[in-house]
Amino acid sequence: MRVSREQMAENRERILDTASTMFRERGFDGVGVADVMKAVGLTHGGFYGHFSSKDDLAAQALGRAFVHSNRWAAEAKSAEPEAPLQAIVSRYLSPSHRDDPGQGCPVAALGCDIARQGEASRLAATEGVRAAIAGLSAIEPGATADERRTSAIANYATLVGALVLSRMVDDAALSDEILAAAGAALQSAEA
Amino acid sequence: MRVSREQMAENRERILDTASTMFRERGFDGVGVADVMKAVGLTHGGFYGHFSSKDDLAAQALGRAFVHSNRWAAEAKSAEPEAPLQAIVSRYLSPSHRDDPGQGCPVAALGCDIARQGEASRLAATEGVRAAIAGLSAIEPGATADERRTSAIANYATLVGALVLSRMVDDAALSDEILAAAGAALQSAEA
DNA sequence: CTCTTTATATGATCATGATCATGTAAATTC
DNA sequence: GAATTTACATGATCATGATCATATAAAGAG
Numbered sequence: 110m111r112v113s114r115e116q117m118a119e120n121r122e123r124i125l126d127t128a129s130t131m132f133r134e135r136g137f138d139g140v141g142v143a144d145v146m147k148a149v150g151l152t153h154g155g156f157y158g159h160f161s162s163k164d165d166l167a168a169q170a171l172g173r174a175f176v177h178s179n180r181w182a183a184e185a186k187s188a189e190p191e192a193p194l195q196a197i198v199s200r201y202l203s204p205s206h207r208d209d210p211g212q213g214c215p216v217a218a219l220g221c222d223i224a225r226q227g228e229a230s231r232l233a234a235t236e237g238v239r240a241a242i243a244g245l246s247a248i249e250p251g252a253t254a255d256e257r258r259t260s261a262i263a264n265y266a267t268l269v270g271a272l273v274l275s276r277m278v279d280d281a282a283l284s285d286e287i288l289a290a291a292g293a294a295l296q297s298a299e300a
Numbered sequence: 301m302r303v304s305r306e307q308m309a310e311n312r313e314r315i316l317d318t319a320s321t322m323f324r325e326r327g328f329d330g331v332g333v334a335d336v337m338k339a340v341g342l343t344h345g346g347f348y349g350h351f352s353s354k355d356d357l358a359a360q361a362l363g364r365a366f367v368h369s370n371r372w373a374a375e376a377k378s379a380e381p382e383a384p385l386q387a388i389v390s391r392y393l394s395p396s397h398r399d400d401p402g403q404g405c406p407v408a409a410l411g412c413d414i415a416r417q418g419e420a421s422r423l424a425a426t427e428g429v430r431a432a433i434a435g436l437s438a439i440e441p442g443a444t445a446d447e448r449r450t451s452a453i454a455n456y457a458t459l460v461g462a463l464v465l466s467r468m469v470d471d472a473a474l475s476d477e478i479l480a481a482a483g484a485a486l487q488s489a490e491a
Numbered sequence: 492c493t494c495t496t497t498a499t500a501t502g503a504t505c506a507t508g509a510t511c512a513t514g515t516a517a518a519t520t521c
Numbered sequence: 522g523a524a525t526t527t528a529c530a531t532g533a534t535c536a537t538g539a540t541c542a543t544a545t546a547a548a549g550a551g
Contacts, residue, residue: 111517111528120528136416138329141508153509155529163509210415216465221412224401224467225327231470238469262478263462263485267454270461274407274453276415278429279422287453294454298489302498302547311498332538344539346499354539495550503542512533519526 121159123149128170129177130211133218137167137226168229174215175237182244193248194264198295201268202288207275216241217272241265260298267291312350314340319361320368321402324409328358328417359420365406366428373435384439385455389486392459393479398466407432408463432456451489458482 112120127148131140142163143153160166182197189196200206201214210218215237223234245261246254271291275284303311318339322331333354334344351357373388380387391397392405401409406428414425436452437445462482466475 110515110530111519111526113518113528116518117528136329136413138327139416142510143508151528152530154511154531157510158528216468217412219412220464220468221408221410222327224464225330228470231468234468235470235474238465239474259481259484262465262481263458266461266465266478266482267458268461269464270457270459271454273411273415273460273464274429274457277407277411277422277425279419279426283426283430287457290450290453291457293450301500301545302496302549304498304548307548308498333540334538342498343500345501345541348540349498493551495548497546497548499545499547501542501544504540506539507537509536510534512531514531515527515529517526517528520524521522 120149120151120155124151124156124159124166125170125173128166129174132167132170133174133213133215134211136219137222142166164227164229167226168233171215171219171223171230172233172237174218175233175240177212178214179237179240179244182241186244186248194245194250195296197245197248198264198268198292202271202275202292204285204288207272207284207288210276214269214272216269217276220269220273264295264298267295311340311342311346315342315347315350315357316361316364319357320365323358323361324365324404324406325402327410328413333357355418355420358417359424362406362410362414362421363424363428365409366424366431368403369405370428370431370435373432377435377439385436385441386487388436388439389455389459389483393462393466393483395476395479398463398475398479401467405460405463407460408467411460411464455486455489458486 124145128140128145131145131148142156145166146153146156156166160169181200185196185200186193206213215234216223223230226234242258242261242265245265246258249257249261249264251257251260268291271287275287278284278287315336319331319336322336322339333347336357337344337347347357351360372391376387376391377384397404406425407414414421417425433449433452433456436456437449440448440452440455442448442451459482462478466478469475469478
């Protein structure tokens with residue numbers, strides 16, 4: 110049965126948001142088109158009216174995840190204007206972020222998979238990473254713009270790597286230790 | 301047709317090594333049992349004489365990848381005893397490592413996927429990470445063992461994150477920049 | 492050298508999942 | 522309000538891939 114134009118637009122948004130979360134939780138290959146549609150409350154048949162393929166969905170959902178992620182960083186930043194970097198670091202390396210990949214950083218959740226995805230997804234990810242680096246560079250201490258950019262990239266890498274390691278490991282104590290160690294190193298680097 | 305006991309043992313080794321490489325290159329879901337067997341020069345039928353399931357293979361292949369990876373680090377270390385950490389960092393962040401995931405660090409190649417794998421793979425990865433941290437701690441400067449362990453973990457995270465980001469991004473210049481920035485940050489931290 | 496065992500090959504099976512075909516009812520259009 | 526679209530549902534299709542069943546020839550036991 111047909112639905113109104115705005116209902117359709119809303120459905121499309123829901124599909125994107127849902128897919129964005131599900132992909133981060135289960136990986137691109139762990140989620141089927143039908144799974145996403147079902148989670149949205151629709152059936153698989155209507156999918157190709159919204160997207161041309163699963164890859165198309167993946168790329169757009171990934172783009173959305175990056176937008177949310179970078180918005181999240183901006184919010185952390187403005188919530189504590191005196192220590193924006195500390196705010197981002199401590200939220201990024203929090204157990205709640207580790208335990209909720211579906212709402213978290215797409216790089217930590219899907220980074221290795223993205224490297225093997227099609228061009229559209231790679232491009233969306235590239236833009237997302239560029240934006241993240243720019244956002245971090247803006248709040249990084251350092252004399253020159255180059256210095257700030259270099260440490261922004263290095264800190265970004267540390268955040269991503271620590272989150273990946275902490276999620277990978279099957280030992281809660283080690284996982285917590287990894288988050289704490291990366292956090293400590295990033296704090297002390299702000300000398 | 302039957303083969304000798306040693307031939308069989310060698311086949312098993314080849315399956316493990318091949319799978320270890322292929323999984324790192326294409327991800328767990330990107331490689332089928334039949335693909336691995338074919339790459340070894342066998343057919344899919346014999347697979348279950350060697351392993352109880354694909355998951356079983358994945359866990360064992362992952363364990364093997366970690367062993368090789370940690371051995372690789374030890375070699376880099378002993379190749380340049382005056383600056384072991386620098387040796388590891390520069391090899392880890394080299395373009396050749398980035399461009400050859402099949403022979404490289406399993407965390408960077410499969411980290412996000414491992415977090416969603418079964419218990420056996422998670423355990424193998426946990427042991428591998430523990431060993432890597434221990435290895436890095438041993439060459440990390442720092443007054444106390446705690447300090448050395450903390451910076452080992454943070455540096456490990458930086459290496460992993462930088463490699464993941466550099467592989468993800470669809471822009472050669474940005475990819476190189478990420479490797480270089482992480483390398484620079486890790487060098488200057490050795491003050 | 493014969494008998495038994497077994498590592499692999501060949502060929503199912505069975506489930507999952509992407510994509511397409513068709514129908515229908517509700518929204519738009521006129 | 523009738524005619525026309527069209528978003529979605531239902532139900533194929535078709536390929537892929539894990540796993541199992543059976544056959545066979547070569548290895549190892551006696």
